[in-house]
Amino acid sequence: MSDTSVLNALSPLDGRYAASTRDLSEYFSEYALIRYRVQAEIEYFIAFCTTTKLALFSTEQTTKLRSIFTKFSLADAELVKAYEAKCHHDVKAVEYFLRDALANLDLANFIPYLHFGLTSEDTNSIAYGLALKGSRDQVVVPALKKSAAVLAKFAKKNAAIPILARTHGQAAIPTTFGKEYAVFLTRLSPELESLTDLSFVAKVSGAVGTYAAHDLVFPEINWLGFAQKFLQELGLQADALSTQVVSPESYIRYFQTLSRINNILLDCCRDTWQYISDGWMVQAVAQADVGSSTMPQKVNPIDFENAEGNFGLANALLTHFCQKLPISRLQRDLSDSTVKRSIGVALGYAALGYTSFVRGFDKISVNTPKTEQALMAYPETITEGLQTLLRADGVSDAYEILKKAARGKQNVTLEELRQVALKHAKTTATKQKIAKLSPTSYTGLAAQSS
Structure with a gap:
């Protein structure tokens, strides 16, 4: 894109x-959508002609056919856009383009079998399925x-590295930086695995999903089996049953998983952002x-502010997709x-x-x-540890003792809290643990968990 077009x-x-988003344009630009539609039509044409025995294309012919999209x-x-300007139908324009392409390959006799039995939504479902799968595998993941x-x-x-944990915005007990960020990683990992494993559904079942045109002309062919095999070879999954539009749930599972990740x-x-604001983190200058x-x-x-804003924009669109795509009047509305067409926009912001x-x-x-x-600055963050040690020592009112010593107190010191606990401790082992306990040491298994 030129500097002028970027500015405009x-x-x-x-x-x-x-x-930063150029890689996604290979999957969701207008050019990419047309290319995927061409691929869908050509792959279907080859499979259809082979299955019906209308043609057995040579290896050379098949390579030339596929070169139309490669x-x-x-x-x-x-x-294609010039044809669309005349017929005002984006998928029919692809078919008109392919008629010319077949003629140029000396395959004009096979023009009647282009888009045979299909509706535009069949072509689109393959195109979007391929775009979603390709962009997921090559860009998103x-x-x-x-x-x-x-x-x-x-x-x-x-x-x-020990830090102060805060719950409800207030000092809680110590944790470590590593553990807190390991939490995010632990949440992210299964979602990323789910995202990678998802399949995208497509269809070739015709105007309202009944294979009516296919079955009328070639009743001897198992069209359900054909669809399953054909789409599987493209890396997609055949929609078992649908209206004119492909069932949207495979898209929705992807969008919802992506939204959770975001x-x-x-x-x-x-x-x-908060840690930086508090001065606990510094940024390279x-x-x-x-x-x-x-x-x-x-x-x-x-960077974190921009990320937050863009995740919000992405999720707003992803949420709308999940709400809109399951709803289509009767067998299909437009x-x-x-x-x-805005799927790529959502992925772009993500x-x-x-x-x-x-x-x-x-x-x-x-x-x-x-x-x-x-x-x-918050020695009271060890009061949980102190009252737990006392309870283990058999002190029944340990919680109340430490509550009285620390809650709402602004200037309580670490040594004062230790002395309160030592006064009530019963065993030498407990007293030794109390004497050593400090905010920097009371981190439990945080370091190991990281």
């Missing part, structure tokens, strides 16, 4: 962020694996960068068609989020003096 783009995905160019797409990798690296590096990463962004047009000192957490997320983690490090200072 309506969507920031095609303008400001074009370089070598599909922008000029070819413009020819690799980006998510990078996000998982930076989480794993941060968790491992900071596994034993929410996990968004949650991580907000926590990281690029000398040429500007943080504010008026405040020279500013180093803003813009409202799903315009919605599906991809921007993943890029910003990784870039943000590449800049941050833990400010350990600050985290230790924050932790030691």
Whole structure:
């Protein structure tokens, strides 16, 4: 895209962020959709002619047929758009283009078998299925694996760094930085595995999903078996039963899983933003960068803020897809068609989020003096440990004793709390544990869990 077209783009995905979303345009641009439709029509044409024995194409002929989509160019797409401008039907325009292509391959006798028994939704279901599968495998999953990798690296590096945990925004008990980020990784991993394993459904069952045209002309053929085999070879799953539109649940499972993943990463962004704001993390400074047009000192957490915003935009669209696509009047209305054209937009915003997320983690490090200072400022964070030790020692009112000593007290010291506990401890072993207990040591299995 030229600098001029970037500046004139309506969507920031095609303008400001074009370089970051370029990979997805190979799957969801208008050109890509047309190319996938051409692929769907050609693959179906070959399989249909072979199954019905209308033609047994040679290896050379098959290669030439497939070259129509493997070598599909922008000029070819413009020819399709020219046909669409005349007939006002995007899939029929593909068929008209393919008629010319068959004639150029000396296969004009087979033109009647193009798009045989299909409806445009059959072609589209294959096209979108291939686009979703390809973009997931080549763009989305690799980006998510990078996000998982930076989480794993941060968790491992900071596994034993103690920090103050806060619940309800208040000081709770100590934890470690590594453990807290390992939580995000633990939440992310099964979702990423589910995302990778999902199949996308497509159909070739005709106008209202009955195979009526197929069965009328070739009743001897097992069309259900044909559909299953044909779509499986494309890496898709045959829709067992549908109306004119392919059943949307396979798309919805993907969108919902992706939305959950985005929410996990968004949650991580907000926590990281807070840690940076508290000074517990610092960001690497690029000398040429500007943080504010008026405040020279500013180093803003813009990567995590950008990621949060883009995950929100992605999820807004993904949520709409999940609400809209299951609803179609009777056997089909066209409202799903315009919605599906924005699938790439949702994935584009998600991809921007993943890029910003990784870039943000590449800049941050833990400010350990600050985290230790924050932790030691709240000695009451060990009162859980103290009252638990006393209860193990048989002190029935241990909780109340420590509550009275610490709750609402602004200036209580670590030593004062230890002395309260030591006064009530009954065994030497318990007294030794009380004497050693501190906010920096009371982290349980956090380091091991990381």
